[in-house]
Amino acid sequence: MSAGAITADGFDRSQSAAGTHNPWLIAVVVSIATFMEVLDTTIANVALRYISGSLAINTDEASWVVTTYLVANAIVLTVSSFIAKRYGRKRFYLGCLGLFTVSSVLCGFAWNLESLLVFRILQGFAGGGMVPISQSILADSFPPAKRGQAFAIFGVAVVVAPVVGPTLGGWLSDNYSWHWCFLINGPVGLLACTLVTLFVQEPKSAIEEREKLKRQGIRLDVVGFLLVAGFLGSLEMVLDRGQTEDWFGSTFIIVFTIICVACFCLMIPWELTRKNPVMDLRMIATRQFGSCFLVMMATGAILIATTQFLPELLQQYYGYTATWAGLALSPGGLVTMTMMFVVGRLTGVVQPKYLIAAGGAVAALAMWDLTNLYADATFWFFAWSRIFIGFGLPLIFIPITTVSYDGIPPDKTDQASAMINVARNVGGSIGVSIAANVLAYRAQFHQSRLVEHVVPSNPNYQTTLQSVADYFGAAGSGAAAPGQAIAYIGQQIQMQAGLWAYIDVFFALMVISAAIVPLALALRNVRR
Structure with missing residues (x-):
C-alpha cells in the first residue's frame, strides 16, 4: 500500500468510494441521485387531481400512483445490500440510476393508468436501491470524524426533497402538465449517471468482499x-x-x-x-441500532405525514392552489437546508443523542403550534410552523444517520443503510395511515357533536338561521333564502369539524415527535 493511500487522519483511501477524488465531490454526486429519488415520493401527491382528469379515472384510482411506488420501494430496499456486495456496488448503483431515469421518462409518456402504474413500479424498484447505496458510498468515502458533515449534504436531499416535491409538482401541474413531474428526471438522471461513472469508484474492501462471496458460493x-x-x-x-x-x-x-x-x-x-x-434482524435487537431504527421510523412519520397533509389542508379549507400550498412549505425547506450544515458541524462537538432529543422536542413543539389552527389562519401561520419543523428535523436526521453506523462492521454498512431507509419508508406510511385515520374518524366525531346543537329547539340556532336567511334575502335570493341559509350552516359545520380533525392529526404527530426524546436518550455515547 502506498503512503499516499493513507490520509493525515489515518483514513485508508483504498477503502474509499472516492478513491483519489475529493470525497466532497462524491457527496454531491450521490446526493443529486438521492434528491431525485426522494423527490418522487411526494411530487405526484399534489398532481393526483390532474392525473385523474387527464386519464379519465377517479381520485381513488389515481392514488395508486403513490401507493405502487412506495410498495416497490420498500420491497427492493431489503435486497439492495446483497446485490450491491455480490455484483458490485457501482455497477448496481448505475443500473438502478439508469432504470430510474428511463422509467421516469416513461411515466411522463404513460397513455393510461395501467401503463403509468407499471412504470411507477419500475421506478420504485430502481429508487429503492439507490438511497441505501448512496449512504454506503458516503460512509465509506469519509473517515468517521467527518461523516456527520458528509451526511449533512445527503440529509439535504432526503429531508428537503419531500418538501420541494409538492411545490415543484404543484407549479408544474398548474402551469404546464403533470407529465413534467416525471419528465424532469430525464436530464437530471443523465447528469447523475455521467458523474457517477466518472468519479465513484469501487472500494478495495468491496471488491474483496465480492470475490469472497463468489469463492464461498453464497447466494441470495x-x-x-x-x-x-x-x-x-x-x-x-x-x-x-x-x-x-x-x-x-x-x-x-x-x-x-x-x-x-x-x-x-x-x-x-x-x-x-x-x-x-437478507435482513439481519439481530441488528434491530441491539440497543444502539434498534433505537436508531425506531427514531428513524418516527422521523419518517413526521416528515411524510406533514408534507402530505399540510398541502391538502391548505387546498381543501383555505382555497390555495397546488403551487401556493407547496410554497407554504418552502421556507421550512430553506431552514432545513441551512440547519443540515450547522448540525453537521455540531455532531463533532455534541453527543448525537442530545441533538436527537433536542430535535424531537422542537418537532413536538412545532406540531403543538399547529394545534392552534383557526379558520382565518394566514400563509405565514403555516410557513412558520414549517420553519419550526425545519429546525427540528435536521437535529434528528444527521445524528441518527451518523450514530446508526456506530459499532457496525464495514461489511454491514450496506445492510445498515438499507434497514435505516426501510425504517424511514415504513415510518412514513405508518404516519400517513395514522393521520388519515385520525382525520376521518375525528371529523365524524366532531361533526356529530356539533350537529347536536343544530336543532329547532335551540334559540341560538334559530337566531343564526334567521340572520343568515336575512343576509341571503337581502342579496336577492327571495324565497330560496331559508334553504340557502340551512345549506350554508351545514357547510360551516363540516368545515369546523374538518379543522378540528386536522388539529387532532397534529396532536397525534406531536405525541410521535415527543416519543423520540426518550428513545434518543437511550442511545449510548459515541466517540466524536
Whole structure:
C-alpha cells in the first residue's frame, strides 16, 4: 500500500468510494441521485387531481400512483445490500440510476393508468436501491470524524426533497402538465449517471468482499427475501389503502393483512437462522441500532405525514392552489437546508443523542403550534410552523444517520443503510395511515357533536338561521333564502369539524415527535 493511500487522519483511501477524488465531490454526486429519488415520493401527491382528469379515472384510482411506488420501494430496499456486495456496488448503483431515469421518462409518456402504474413500479424498484447505496458510498468515502458533515449534504436531499416535491409538482401541474413531474428526471438522471461513472469508484474492501462471496458460493437468501418482501409489501398496502378500502370491512385488506402476519411470523425464525440473511434482524435487537431504527421510523412519520397533509389542508379549507400550498412549505425547506450544515458541524462537538432529543422536542413543539389552527389562519401561520419543523428535523436526521453506523462492521454498512431507509419508508406510511385515520374518524366525531346543537329547539340556532336567511334575502335570493341559509350552516359545520380533525392529526404527530426524546436518550455515547 502506498503512503499516499493513507490520509493525515489515518483514513485508508483504498477503502474509499472516492478513491483519489475529493470525497466532497462524491457527496454531491450521490446526493443529486438521492434528491431525485426522494423527490418522487411526494411530487405526484399534489398532481393526483390532474392525473385523474387527464386519464379519465377517479381520485381513488389515481392514488395508486403513490401507493405502487412506495410498495416497490420498500420491497427492493431489503435486497439492495446483497446485490450491491455480490455484483458490485457501482455497477448496481448505475443500473438502478439508469432504470430510474428511463422509467421516469416513461411515466411522463404513460397513455393510461395501467401503463403509468407499471412504470411507477419500475421506478420504485430502481429508487429503492439507490438511497441505501448512496449512504454506503458516503460512509465509506469519509473517515468517521467527518461523516456527520458528509451526511449533512445527503440529509439535504432526503429531508428537503419531500418538501420541494409538492411545490415543484404543484407549479408544474398548474402551469404546464403533470407529465413534467416525471419528465424532469430525464436530464437530471443523465447528469447523475455521467458523474457517477466518472468519479465513484469501487472500494478495495468491496471488491474483496465480492470475490469472497463468489469463492464461498453464497447466494441470495431467496426465501428470506420473499418473506421480507411479502411482509413489507403487504404492510405498505394495508397502511396506504386501509382508510380508502374501509379497513377490515374490505376483503382486499383482510387478504393482505393475513399475508403480512404470515410472512412476519415465518420471517423471524428464518432470518435468525441464516448465515447470510437478507435482513439481519439481530441488528434491530441491539440497543444502539434498534433505537436508531425506531427514531428513524418516527422521523419518517413526521416528515411524510406533514408534507402530505399540510398541502391538502391548505387546498381543501383555505382555497390555495397546488403551487401556493407547496410554497407554504418552502421556507421550512430553506431552514432545513441551512440547519443540515450547522448540525453537521455540531455532531463533532455534541453527543448525537442530545441533538436527537433536542430535535424531537422542537418537532413536538412545532406540531403543538399547529394545534392552534383557526379558520382565518394566514400563509405565514403555516410557513412558520414549517420553519419550526425545519429546525427540528435536521437535529434528528444527521445524528441518527451518523450514530446508526456506530459499532457496525464495514461489511454491514450496506445492510445498515438499507434497514435505516426501510425504517424511514415504513415510518412514513405508518404516519400517513395514522393521520388519515385520525382525520376521518375525528371529523365524524366532531361533526356529530356539533350537529347536536343544530336543532329547532335551540334559540341560538334559530337566531343564526334567521340572520343568515336575512343576509341571503337581502342579496336577492327571495324565497330560496331559508334553504340557502340551512345549506350554508351545514357547510360551516363540516368545515369546523374538518379543522378540528386536522388539529387532532397534529396532536397525534406531536405525541410521535415527543416519543423520540426518550428513545434518543437511550442511545449510548459515541466517540466524536
